[in-house]
Amino acid sequence: MKIVILGGGPSGSVAGALLAQRGEDVVIFDEDNRPDTIAGESLVPGVIPILRRLGIEDLVSNIGIHKPGVTFCTRGINEFAFSFTSLSGNYPRYAYNVPRPAFDRILQEAAIASGARKIVAKAEVIADGDLLQLNPATLEMISSWKGKQPDLVIDATGRRRLSAKLFGIRAEVGPRRDVAHFAHFEGFDDAVPSGQVRINHLAHGWAWRIPLRGKMSFGIIMDHEAMSRLGEDPAERLEAAIRGDLQLSRETSQIRRVSEVGTYGNYQLISTRGYGANWVAVGDAFGFVDPMLSPGMMIAMQSASxxxxxxxxxxxxxxLQRYSRRMSHELRAWMELIEFFYNGRIFELRDCGRECLKRFPFLPLEFVEGFMSRNMAGMASGFTTGSPFSRGVLRHADRFVLGKSAGISPHAII
Ligand SMILES: Cc1cc2nc3c(=O)[nH]c(=O)nc-3n(C[C@H](O)[C@H](O)[C@H](O)COP(=O)(O)OP(=O)(O)OC[C@H]3O[C@@H](n4cnc5c(N)ncnc54)[C@H](O)[C@@H]3O)c2cc1C
Structure with a gap:
């Protein structure tokens, strides 16, 4: 099959590598104009099997740092240190924090080493009914195809969502209208334990700290209004958020920003259709749920796989039909899991061992707590997020242990 991939980010490169390994004739178009600050620096353990399959884990480990887990700090008082070591089975019990441009380069090189060809250019496409075609100038760049259109077009254009926009495909949008600003800083206190990602609850949103080599990625996420009250420009807002939070300001007295500030907005959206007659969308081009729990890169790479x-x-x-159903299922499962973090129920469930004991006194407390934390670790790592059993455990705990069920906040279709 002649396959063209639009975009050489994580989803496009992994798709390129795997399909080329099976002998498909793959061409990846990528603009190669990444800024230094691209979101997607904190990975979850679910990416490790994909890195191993591509034979690039050592390269990633050389540019990244080992991530043992995540600490959630709610309102400055309540800390929930979550470690991937509570994963059961043969799953890898760690992940990495990575600088995105270098990580993307490793993936692209893996695709090329597998036999995919890369063309550095912006691909232009046109819609012909439900077919996605390369425009003549773009097609001409693949001289070996002698003017023949590809059999399959993979839209890996990320948040640009080329196919969805071209075909007017509607999107399901999440309940939050958040904006994110982030940058790299020197001078933050070292993470404890080393490499641990930290999520801080703020008055109107939350902040992330992702340790990278020699610096810290720090980002804030808030709704538009609260964000604009922090100042005019993104750099000012980042600083105001630190100053305005007691705990953050205590831990960040000597910081210095060493990168541009990256900004993202309106990112919670999932296409209602992710494939057509000769095309299919992977990664963010299909949908993105939310940065809480850092699932984006894993979903992007997993969608390619x-x-x-x-x-x-x-x-x-x-x-394509089956893939699209599976991808929608995964995105929905992440959406549900993330909701538990936003509505704070996960922190209530953390203590559910004690509650369970009251209701089911015959169960050993340690067993219940261990079981719940293994279930949570499996889901947040990306291994069992979509598993009906794991989701069922969480829903049952929510309903029976907490005695209520919040469900997912309503999503609009736009
Ligand atoms: C605020 C925020 C924080 C996040 N933090 C994390 C995190 O910590 N961990 C995590 O796992 N995920 C995170 N994510 C999500 C993550 O950034 C994305 O899910 C991931 O980048 C998706 O990869 P992708 O390959 O689908 O798209 P992208 O990474 O966007 O790659 C698409 C590529 O296609 C190229 N392209 C687009 N159009 C064309 C064209 N016409 N021709 C040629 N090239 C083209 C672009 O230049 C780009 O390089 C975060 C997202 C947000 C919004």
Missing amino acids: MLDEELASRKPREA
Whole structure:
């Protein structure tokens, strides 16, 4: 099959590597104009099997740092240190924090080493009914195809969502209208334990600290209004957020910003359709849930792997349908899990061992607590996020232990 991939980010490069490994004729278009600050620096353990499959874990470990878990700090008083070591089974019990441009380069090089060709250019496409076609100038850049259109176009254009925009596909949007600003800083206190990501609850949102080599990625996430009250420009807002939070200001007296400030907005959206006659969307081009829990890079890479799996085992049309269903399922599962963090129920459930004991006194407390934390670790790591069993445990605990069920906040279609 002649396959063209629009975009060489994590989703496009992993798709390129896996499909080329199976002997497909793959061309990746990428603009190669990444800024230094791109969101997606904190990975979850679910990416490790993909890195190993591509044979690049050592390279990633050389540019990144080992991430043992995440500490959630709610309102400055309540700390919940979450460690991937509570994962059960043979799952890797760690992840990495990575600088995005270098990480993306490693993935692209893996795709090229697998046989994919990369063209540094912005790909231009046109819609022809439900077909996605390369425009003549873009097609001409792939001289070996002699003017023939590809059999499959993979939209890996990220938040640009080229196919969705071209075909007017509607999107399900999440309940929050947040803005994110982030930058790299020197002088933050070292993370404890080393490499641990830290999430701080703020008055109107939350902040992340992702330790990288020699610096810290610090970001704030708030709704538009609260963010604009912090100042005119993004750098000013980042500083005001630190000054305005007692705990953050205590831990950040000597910081110095060493990068541009990156800004993201309106990112919680999932396409209602992720494939068509000859095209399919992967990664953010299909959907992005929310940065809380850092699932984006894993979903992007996993979507590429799911697509490859489906294409390897059935006819293209059926493969695209099945892939699209699986991807929607994964995105929905993450959405549900993340909701537990935003509504604070996960922190209530953390103490559910004690509550369980009152209701089911015959169960050993340690067993219940251990079981709940393994279940949570499996879900937040990306290994069992979509598993009906794990989701069922969480929902049951929510309903029976906390005696209520919050469900998912309503999502609008735009
Ligand atoms: C505030 C925020 C924080 C986040 N933090 C994290 C985190 O800590 N951990 C995590 O896992 N995820 C995080 N994410 C999500 C993560 O950034 C994305 O999920 C991930 O980048 C998706 O990868 P992708 O390959 O789908 O798209 P992208 O990384 O966006 O790559 C798409 C690429 O395609 C190229 N492109 C687009 N159009 C064309 C074209 N026409 N021709 C050629 N090239 C083109 C672009 O230049 C780009 O390089 C965060 C997201 C946000 C909004």
